[in-house]
Amino acid sequence: MKFRALAALALLAVAACGGTGGNTGSTQQQPPTANIKPPDAIGAGEGQLNLIAWEGYVDKSWADAFTKQSGCKVSAKYAGSSDEMVTLMKDGGGSQYDMVSASGDADLRLIYGGDVKPMNTKLIPDWNNFQDYFKAPPYNTINGIHYGISLQWGPNTLLYNTKKFPNAPTSWSVIYDSANKGLITVPDNPIQIADAALYLSKTKPDLKITDPYELKQKQFDAAVQLLKDQRPLIKKYWALASDEITLFQNGDVMVGAAWPYQTIQLKAAKAPVDDTIPTEGATGWGDTWMLATKAPHPNCAYLWTAYVSTAKVQALQALFFGETPVNTQACAQMEALQAGSCRQYHADAPGSYFDTIKFWKTPRAECGDGSTNCIPYDQWVAAWTTIKG
Amino acid sequence: MSVETVRWPRPKGGGAVPFSAFFWRYPWLRPLLLLTPPLVWFVVIYLASLATLLITAFWTIDPFTTQIVQAWNTLNFERILEGEAYRAIITRTFLMAALVTVTDALLAFPFAYYMARVASRRSQTLLFAAVLLPLWASYLARVYAWILILNHNGLLNWSLTSVGLPAADIGYTNTAMWVVFSYIWLPFMIIPVYAALERVPESLLEAASDLGARRWRAVRDVVLPLALPGVVAGSIFTFSLTLGDYITPILVGGAGSSFIGNVIYSNVGIANNIPFAAALAIVPVAIMAVYLLIAQRLGAFEAL
Numbered sequence: 001m002k003f004r005a006l007a008a009l010a011l012l013a014v015a016a017c018g019g020t021g022g023n024t025g026s027t028q029q030q031p032p033t034a035n036i037k038p039p040d041a042i043g044a045g046e047g048q049l050n051l052i053a054w055e056g057y058v059d060k061s062w063a064d065a066f067t068k069q070s071g072c073k074v075s076a077k078y079a080g081s082s083d084e085m086v087t088l089m090k091d092g093g094g095s096q097y098d099m100v101s102a103s104g105d106a107d108l109r110l111i112y113g114g115d116v117k118p119m120n121t122k123l124i125p126d127w128n129n130f131q132d133y134f135k136a137p138p139y140n141t142i143n144g145i146h147y148g149i150s151l152q153w154g155p156n157t158l159l160y161n162t163k164k165f166p167n168a169p170t171s172w173s174v175i176y177d178s179a180n181k182g183l184i185t186v187p188d189n190p191i192q193i194a195d196a197a198l199y200l201s202k203t204k205p206d207l208k209i210t211d212p213y214e215l216k217q218k219q220f221d222a223a224v225q226l227l228k229d230q231r232p233l234i235k236k237y238w239a240l241a242s243d244e245i246t247l248f249q250n251g252d253v254m255v256g257a258a259w260p261y262q263t264i265q266l267k268a269a270k271a272p273v274d275d276t277i278p279t280e281g282a283t284g285w286g287d288t289w290m291l292a293t294k295a296p297h298p299n300c301a302y303l304w305t306a307y308v309s310t311a312k313v314q315a316l317q318a319l320f321f322g323e324t325p326v327n328t329q330a331c332a333q334m335e336a337l338q339a340g341s342c343r344q345y346h347a348d349a350p351g352s353y354f355d356t357i358k359f360w361k362t363p364r365a366e367c368g369d370g371s372t373n374c375i376p377y378d379q380w381v382a383a384w385t386t387i388k389g
Numbered sequence: 390m391s392v393e394t395v396r397w398p399r400p401k402g403g404g405a406v407p408f409s410a411f412f413w414r415y416p417w418l419r420p421l422l423l424l425t426p427p428l429v430w431f432v433v434i435y436l437a438s439l440a441t442l443l444i445t446a447f448w449t450i451d452p453f454t455t456q457i458v459q460a461w462n463t464l465n466f467e468r469i470l471e472g473e474a475y476r477a478i479i480t481r482t483f484l485m486a487a488l489v490t491v492t493d494a495l496l497a498f499p500f501a502y503y504m505a506r507v508a509s510r511r512s513q514t515l516l517f518a519a520v521l522l523p524l525w526a527s528y529l530a531r532v533y534a535w536i537l538i539l540n541h542n543g544l545l546n547w548s549l550t551s552v553g554l555p556a557a558d559i560g561y562t563n564t565a566m567w568v569v570f571s572y573i574w575l576p577f578m579i580i581p582v583y584a585a586l587e588r589v590p591e592s593l594l595e596a597a598s599d600l601g602a603r604r605w606r607a608v609r610d611v612v613l614p615l616a617l618p619g620v621v622a623g624s625i626f627t628f629s630l631t632l633g634d635y636i637t638p639i640l641v642g643g644a645g646s647s648f649i650g651n652v653i654y655s656n657v658g659i660a661n662n663i664p665f666a667a668a669l670a671i672v673p674v675a676i677m678a679v680y681l682l683i684a685q686r687l688g689a690f691e692a693l
Contacts, residue, residue, distance in 0.1 A: 086661065109661075188639075190655075234644035236561045243640075250540040252560060378450070381660035385652055386474035389645035 028142055029366055032114035033293055042123055042302045049300040051076045052088050052100040054287070059320060062313045070307070072300035082106035089115045093292025098301045100292065101151060103285045104139035104360035105191050109377070111140075111147045112364070116290040118145045123302050126309040126327050133354040134326035139361040140288040148290035149305045152314070152323040155284040155346075155357050156187075156195065157275040159258035159266075161248065168276040172199045174255050176226065181233045185247050185256035188237035190377070190384035191360055195257060195283050196223040196230075198358055202280040212283065212358050214367045220375040220383070227387045237388050241265075248273055259285075260345070261322040277356065284357040286326075318345060439674070446668035450661070457663060465668035475652070479672055482648045485563070486631035489570040490578075490624045496571070497578040497623065498616070502608075504579075505586035520576050528573065532640050535569045536560070539641070561643035569641050570631050577630065578623035585619020586612065621689035628680060632673045649673055 049072045051058055058076035067073055077097070079085045082105050089100050092115050102110055110116045121127045127135065127149065134150035141147065160169055164183070175184050176199070186192055197212035200222055209219050235253045238244040244262050247253045249271050263275040289305050291298065307313060314325035315333035324345040325334070331342040342348050367374040412419050447461050469475045504516045523531060538544045539560040546556040559565050589612055597607040635650025649672055656666035684690070 083661070231644050236643050239639050246536065246540070250542045250560075252541040378660045378662055381655060381662070385478075385647065385655065386472070389474060389477060389647060 029112075031111045031142055031145075031147070033111075033117040033147075034143070034145055036117045036293070038118050038120035039123070039298065039302070040120065042306075043299045045070050045072045045300045045303055046297040047071055047073060047300070049074045049099075049297050049304055050097050051304075052079055052085055052093075052097050054078065054101055054103075055080075056320065057101045057287075057317070059317075061320070062308070062316050066304060066307045070300065070303045072297070072303060074304070086110060086113070086115075089113075089292060091115070092117075092294035095294045095296055097292050098295040098297050099304065100290050101287050102148070102290050103287050104137075105285070105362055107139045107148070107288060107290070108362035108364060110290060111142060115293055116147050117293045118147055119149060119291050119302075119305070121146055121149065124149055124306045124309050126306070126311070126314075126329075129311070129329045130309075130326045131328055131349075131354070132351055134286065137286055137359060139286060139359055140290070148288035149309060150326045151287045151289055151308065152318060152321070152325055153284060153286040153359070154260050154323040155277055155282045157258055157260060157263065157282060158278055159244075159248065159256050159263055159273060159275045161251075161254040162272045162274050164254040168274065169255070170276075170279050172278045172280050173203075175257065176230050176233070178233060180255055182235050183254040184230070184233050185236050185238050185244055185253040186230075186234065187257055188239045188388065190380040191283075192257070193220070193223050193227065193380055193383065193387075194358065194360070194363075196226045198283055199280050200226060211368055213361050213363045214374045215363070216367075216373060217375065220379075224383045224387060231387060231389060234388075245269075259322070264322040281356040281358065283360060285360045287323075318347065442667045442670055442674075445664050446671055448664040450664060465665045468665065469668060469672070475669070478647050478652055479649055481563075481646075482632060482650075482673070483676060485566065485570065485648075486628045488567060489574060489631045490627045492567070492571040493575050493578040493627045494582075494620050494624060496575060497582050498620065501579050501582035501586050501619075502612070505583050506589075520579050523573075524576055528636070529640075531573060532569060532637055535565070535572070536641060539565050539568070561641065561646075563642070563646055565641045565643075566637055566646060569637055570634070573637070574627040574630050577626035578620075581622040581626075582616060582619040585616045585622070589615045618688040618691055621684045621687045625681065625684055625689060629673075629677055632676060 051074065053076050055078040058074055063074050063076075077088065079088060079100075082103050085100050085102050086106050086109050089097065089102075089110055090113075093100075100110070100116070102116075121135070130150060134153065136144070136146065137150060140150065158169060158172060158174070160174070165174075172195070174180060175186065186195075193215075194212040197209050197215055197219065200207055200219070201209035201212060204222065207219050207222055209215065212223075215223065236243070236247060238247065238256070241259065241262055244253075244256060244258055245265050247256075248262070248266055249269060258275060260275065263273060266273045289308065291301055291305075295301055308317070309327060311325075311327050311329040311333050314327040314330035315337060317323070318325045318330065318334060319337055319341060322345070324347050325331075328347075331347045334341045334345070334347060346353060363375060363377045363380055365372050365374055365376040445457070446465055447463065449458050449460065449462060449464055450456065451458050469479075500516075500520075504513055504520075508516060536543075540546075541556075541558065541560060543560065546558065550556055559568070593611050593615075594607050597611050598604075602610065633650055635648055635654050638646045638648045638651055649669060653666045653669050656662045656669065
């Protein structure tokens with residue numbers, strides 16, 4: 001029994017490495033559900049599916065068609081934050097929830113909390129069409145085992161007022177520059193420390209930051225100090241996307257860190273804004289459908305994941321939110337729905353593009369190089385309190 | 390005497406003893422039954438949850454799995470006392486609650502005085518409706534309305550610049566929080582002050598004027614001391630509501646506007662560090678306990 005699990009694990013690891021080529025090769029600590037073997041086939045649907053999702057991820061425009069073809073009645077609980085998702089998924093979904101559309105900053109917490117279990121990518125036909133990076137991104141795949149199926153992603157962009165900045169800023173330095181005092185906004189989220197670390201990895205090479213989510217004490221302190229120095233320049237730390245939209249619309253801020261969603265909304269409202277990815281690169285988020293360890297309706301869950309991975313649904317959802325599908329074949333569908341959208345959202349980006357995006361993952365004490373002196377997430381949260389005061 | 394000597398009233402129908410006779414025999418049973426449900430509710434919901442909070446505060450979490458470790462220690466409290474940021478946040482929350490309370494007391498007193506002692510019956514009703522009207526709208530709607538007033542292109546700056554004054558630009562600052570809190574909790578101060586002022590007997594004012602006190606002197610020496618318990622009662626509301634708030638700091642506050650509630654929220658929601666959040670939650674509880682003790686000395690509970 002143990003041998004079979006190990007063999008399956010090894011097979012999966014080989015498959016994953018073949019796909020990404022970016023695997024560091026070192027084995028990480030094994031999550032508690034690693035030995036749960038995923039099913040080989042999808043059985044008959046249970047007639048019901050309970051999801052925890054970002055608001056609108058289960059929109060009627062594609063969820064109704066799914067219910068019609070699969071017979072699985074979908075009920076969704078919308079969560080307001082990654083942290084709420086983690087809380088709702090406590091105890092493996094509590095035999096109530098089947099899946100969660102978790103973002104990268106929550107994934108490792110769910111995986112190492114034993115709240116989600118491995119999924120079989122062979123049961124998702126469109127998985128083969130995914131961008132290579134999203135077949136096994138480090139935020140949902142550990143030691144080659146997939147704890148979920150990637151869904152959509154987006155970069156954290158630099159949003160700016162085109163009247164104040166006629167030329168697009170080329171560096172994140174604008175949000176650390178005292179010349180813009182009182183005109184800056186950044187997200188109210190501890191993961192923002194990674195943005196500072198990314199900036200330092202380019203501007204202070206002697207700190208030797210390679211992964212902005214795996215910071216040693218000295219690197220972490222430098223990032224926190226940068227953000228503390230930034231605090232007097234900040235107009236507001238935004239909590240909701242709508243808050244940032246209001247800030248830009250009313251002229252309270254001129255530049256800030258944002259998602260493509262805000263840019264689209266502001267442009268639609270004719271606000272003089274644009275966004276860019278500066279030369280230092282950007283952080284980004286990738287969402288994953290993850291299967292609860294105690295999911296009561298696993299077959300419907302697999303049917304749903306396969307359905308939302310299809311090019312058509314991927315394109316629908318991408319345009320609905322201003323995010324980018326992981327299925328490369330969604331590009332044509334996006335063009336059909338809205339000309340030019342494929343390029344606008346980087347859905348046709350080459351693999352090299354993903355080297356410029358550092359995707360969110362939960363910071364843990366365990367570093368990628370095997371040592372365990374990286375700063376874990378609870379210290380990020382504590383530091384964030386001292387940063388924003 | 391034996392049990393047989395007691396003559397029971399003849400049971401009607403069945404063999405059950407009528408309840409009234411039962412309660413007559415055991416007079417302590419009726420209040421006990423009446424009080425048990427609310428008492429159980431109070432003990433379980435109020436006191437037990439507070440006790441749980443207190444206990445949890447002395448535990449910690451495993452930073453790796455964020456599971457609660459039930460090992461007794463005072464690390465959380467040490468972290469609060471040693472952390473400069475936490476001290477600053479607690480001080481800010483306390484000072485804001487005090488400032489809002491004083492502001493509301495100053496605004497509410499003349500208003501309540503007019504309502505209780507000057508206004509006609511008709512305008513009194515109208516003023517009452519005006520005071521309570523904002524409470525009909527959602528808290529969030531009212532805070533968002535203030536964002537629209539105070540922001541860069543908002544009503545305030547527009548009004549100032551159109552009469553040739555420089556823009557105030559107080560949106561997303563602690564000043565904005567002070568304005569919004571004072572507005573939101575004002576009705577909670579006006580009502581108890583009004584109730585206290587209305588109870589001041591007219592005869593006392595007449596006596597004061599008979600003894601030669603002018604109107605202002607009568608207000609200062611007669612009305613004010615009698616209305617003080619009402620002000621203190623109102624201050625319990627404004628102080629505790631401000632102390633426990635975390636939504637207004639998120640919405641109208643700027644950088645450096647966190648309240649105790651915001652730190653608790655981020656520790657429960659983001660870090661999942663319930664023990665630390667519990668330790669921090671004890672701070673406002675302790676502040677309120679001291680405050681209520683002082684309020685009780687000042688006779689606020691008779692005015693409620």
